[in-house]
Amino acid sequence: MLRTEQLDAHYGLLQALFGVSIEVQRGEVVALVGSNGAGKTTLMRALAGALPVERQAIHLDNNAVGGDPECGQLARGVALVPEGRRLFADLSVEDNLRVAAESCDRSGPWNLSTLFDALPALADVRRRNATALSGGQQQLVAVARALATNPDYLLCDEVSLGLSPVAVQAVYDLLHRVSANGTAVLLVEQNVSRALAESSRFYCLQKGRVVLSGTSRHADTQQVAHAYFGS
Numbered sequence: 098m099l100r101t102e103q104l105d106a107h108y109g110l111l112q113a114l115f116g117v118s119i120e121v122q123r124g125e126v127v128a129l130v131g132s133n134g135a136g137k138t139t140l141m142r143a144l145a146g147a148l149p150v151e152r153q154a155i156h157l158d159n160n161a162v163g164g165d166p167e168c169g170q171l172a173r174g175v176a177l178v179p180e181g182r183r184l185f186a187d188l189s190v191e192d193n194l195r196v197a198a199e200s201c202d203r204s205g206p207w208n209l210s211t212l213f214d215a216l217p218a219l220a221d222v223r224r225r226n227a228t229a230l231s232g233g234q235q236q237l238v239a240v241a242r243a244l245a246t247n248p249d250y251l252l253c254d255e256v257s258l259g260l261s262p263v264a265v266q267a268v269y270d271l272l273h274r275v276s277a278n279g280t281a282v283l284l285v286e287q288n289v290s291r292a293l294a295e296s297s298r299f300y301c302l303q304k305g306r307v308v309l310s311g312t313s314r315h316a317d318t319q320q321v322a323h324a325y326f327g328s
C-alpha cells in the first residue's frame with residue numbers, strides 16, 4: 098500500500114500541502130480532484146520522490162520513504178506520468194520506452210514487446226520522433242514509458258487534458274487494463290464526472306487539504322462540486 102500521513106509540502110516559503118493523508122492499494126483506481134492550484138500535482142510529485150518532504154509522511158508497504166529521490170521511488174515501483182507528458186523530444190517512441198525500461202531493473206509483465214503488443218497504434222509509429230505524434234498518441238507513449246518500469250503504483254497527472262474523446266477513451270482503456278493486472282492507478286482528472294466514473298474511490302483537494310473523500314460510485318456530485326470549488 099502507498100499512503101501519505103499528514104503530508105506537508107512546501108515550495109520555499111509557500112506551503113502547498115497541509116496534513117494530507119491518503120492511501121492507494123494495489124489494483125485500485127483512485128481519483129484526485131480539485132481546482133487549479135489545489136495541490137494535486139504537488140501531491141503526485143511528492144509521492145514520486147520529486148519533492149523534499151518528511152520521511153514519515155510517505156509510506157510504501159509500511160516503509161517510510163518520504164523525501165527519497167525519484168530513482169529510489171521508481172526502483173520501489175512508483176512511477177509518474179507527469180502533467181504535460183514531458184516526453185524525450187529528440188527520441189523515437191521506442192527509445193522513449195527503452196530509456197525508461199533501462200533506468201530501472203524491475204521485472205514484470207512489461208517490456209518493449211509486450212507494450213507494443215498491447216498498444217498496436219504505437220507499434221506502427223515506433224520509429225517516429227515521439228513529439229511528432231498526435232496528442233493522444235503522445236499520451237499513450239507517456240503512460241507506456243511509465244509502464245516500462247513495471248510499476249506497482251502508476252501516478253497519472255491530467256492524462257486526458259486536451260485529447261479528443263476517442264483518445265481519452267484509449268488512455269482510460271489502458272489504465273483499466275493496467276489496474277486489472279494488479280497495478281494501482283492514482284489519477285488526477287479535471288473532469289469530475291469522468292474522474293468519478295473511472296475510479297473506485299476519490300479524494301478532493303482544496304487549497305492543499307483533503308476536504309472530501311469516499312467511494313466514487315456513491316459520491317454526491319453536488320457535494321463533490323462544492324468541495325471542488327469551495328463555494
Ligand SMILES: Nc1ncnc2c1ncn2[C@@H]1O[C@H](COP(=O)(O)OP(=O)(O)OP(=O)(O)O)[C@@H](O)[C@H]1O
Pocket residue numbers: 108111113131132133134135136137138139140180
Ligand atoms: N514550482 C513551484 N514553485 C512555487 N510554487 C508552486 C510550484 N508549483 C506549484 N506551486 C504552487 O503550489 C500550489 C499547488 O500547485 P499544484 O501545481 O500542485 O496544483 P494543481 O492542483 O496541480 O493545479 P492544476 O490543476 O492547475 O494543475 C499552487 O499555489 C501553486 O501556485
Ligand SMILES: [Mg+2]
Pocket residue numbers: 137138139180254
Ligand atoms: Mg496540476
